[in-house]
Amino acid sequence: MTDTHTLxxxxxxxxxxxxxxxxxxxxxWFTASAANLWExxxxxxxxxxxxxDPIPWWEKYVxxxxxxxxAIRTAHIRALANLPELHKDPFDRILVAQALAENxxxxxxxxxxARYGAPVVWE
Numbered sequence: 427m428t429d430t431h432t433l434x435x436x437x438x439x440x441x442x443x444x445x446x447x448x449x450x451x452x453x454x455w456f457t458a459s460a461a462n463l464w465e466x467x468x469x470x471x472x473x474x475x476x477x478x479d480p481i482p483w484w485e486k487y488v489x490x491x492x493x494x495x496x497a498i499r500t501a502h503i504r505a506l507a508n509l510p511e512l513h514k515d516p517f518d519r520i521l522v523a524q525a526l527a528e529n530x531x532x533x534x535x536x537x538x539x540a541r542y543g544a545p546v547v548w549e
Contacts, residue, residue: 427457427496429521429534430465434476436533437487444548447533456533458488458495459524465517501527512541 428436428451435442436451443451450456466480477483488495498520506523513519518539525532525544532539532546540546 427459427521427525427528427530427532428462429518429532429536429539430462431476431535432533433458433462433488434466437493443533444535446547446549447535450531450533450547455494457528457530458493459521460495460497461517461520461524463488463495496524496528498524499527509542513538 432443432447432451436447436456440448440451463480463484466475466477466484469475470478470480487493502520502524505527506520509519509523513522513536518534518536521532521534522539522542522544524530526542530545532544533548534546535548537546537548
């Protein structure tokens with residue numbers, strides 16, 4: 427699965443990805459998360475937004491190609507409740523919780539997220 431920046435880069439500008447993330451994502455199907463769309467939407471009106479109009483972008487790059495999208499479920503919230511306060515970004519935290527609950531590797535540039543014990547890949 428991917429964090430939000432990695433998802434956008436993987437689908438729109440794969441050359442930005444770290445070599446490890448690029449290889450991992452190119453070698454298999456990956457999973458997006460409803461949290462990715464949520465984050466894109468909430469941050470879309472801020473200066474420097476990653477995606478200015480996230481709904482059409484999501485439909486073109488995620489829904490259209492049928493990239494599997496993980497909903498936020500009760501098991502993910504339970505995993506989130508057990509995470510220590512190592513990182514403040516709520517979107518990164520729910521993505522880590524989803525990765526842990528689903529036994530998925532998280533493709534992210536945020537090396538600090540590995541401190542939660544979820545497998546991460548970038549370089």
